[in-house]
Amino acid sequence: MTVTDFAKYPSTDLEIALLGEPVLRQLAQPVTNFEEVELTEFCQKLHQKMLSLGGVGIAAPQVFCSRQIMLLAPRPNARYPNAPEWEPMFMFNPKVINKAEETEKDWEGCLSIPGIRARVPRPIWVEVSYQNETGETNTIRLEQFLARVFLHEFDHLIGLSYLDNVDNNRDIVSESYFKSEIIK
Numbered sequence: 001m002t003v004t005d006f007a008k009y010p011s012t013d014l015e016i017a018l019l020g021e022p023v024l025r026q027l028a029q030p031v032t033n034f035e036e037v038e039l040t041e042f043c044q045k046l047h048q049k050m051l052s053l054g055g056v057g058i059a060a061p062q063v064f065c066s067r068q069i070m071l072l073a074p075r076p077n078a079r080y081p082n083a084p085e086w087e088p089m090f091m092f093n094p095k096v097i098n099k100a101e102e103t104e105k106d107w108e109g110c111l112s113i114p115g116i117r118a119r120v121p122r123p124i125w126v127e128v129s130y131q132n133e134t135g136e137t138n139t140i141r142l143e144q145f146l147a148r149v150f151l152h153e154f155d156h157l158i159g160l161s162y163l164d165n166v167d168n169n170r171d172i173v174s175e176s177y178f179k180s181e182i183i184k
């Protein structure tokens with residue numbers, strides 16, 4: 001990818017890649033140039049798109065951009081009433097440094113897989129490194145819901161979907177069943 005790759009994104013409305021799109025099965029490429037105006041504009045668009053769809057996180061491959069960019073932005077909303085409030089945080093080129101052996105199952109959904117929810121086992125905490133908007137490298141330890149959102153979005157950067165981590169098909173339900181019977 002070149003410097004101009006992000007240029008095409010701000011000019012149009014971002015479109016969500018749905019499960020089956022090859023871009024969701026690719027390894028995303030790292031971001032190397034943090035000076036690009038287009039990168040900043042792309043990130044703003046990505047954030048808007050996530051908000052408009054009621055997400056608590058999103059990854060660039062979900063809008064057909066195969067780059068290692070994710071946004072972690074939990075806050076309570078209609079789709080995730082129990083989400084914690086968290087200052088939106090872009091993470092570039094993230095890596096998992098360490099993670100808990102202990103896992104916990106909880107519900108996830110995905111903007112790329114509308115209409116269903118599933119209980120997914122995830123480590124209860126992760127320690128990650130990432131670059132911020134200026135390219136500076138930071139590390140952070142994320143727990144519970146935040147660790148879950150991070151790992152969900154991280155999967156999108158390595159060609160996985162959350163359904164790949166479901167350990168029993170009985171843990172998958174329709175979104176309408178989830179709303180009427182589970183979350184209530």
Ligand SMILES: [Zn+2]
Nearest residue numbers: 109110111112
């Ligand atoms: Zn997703």
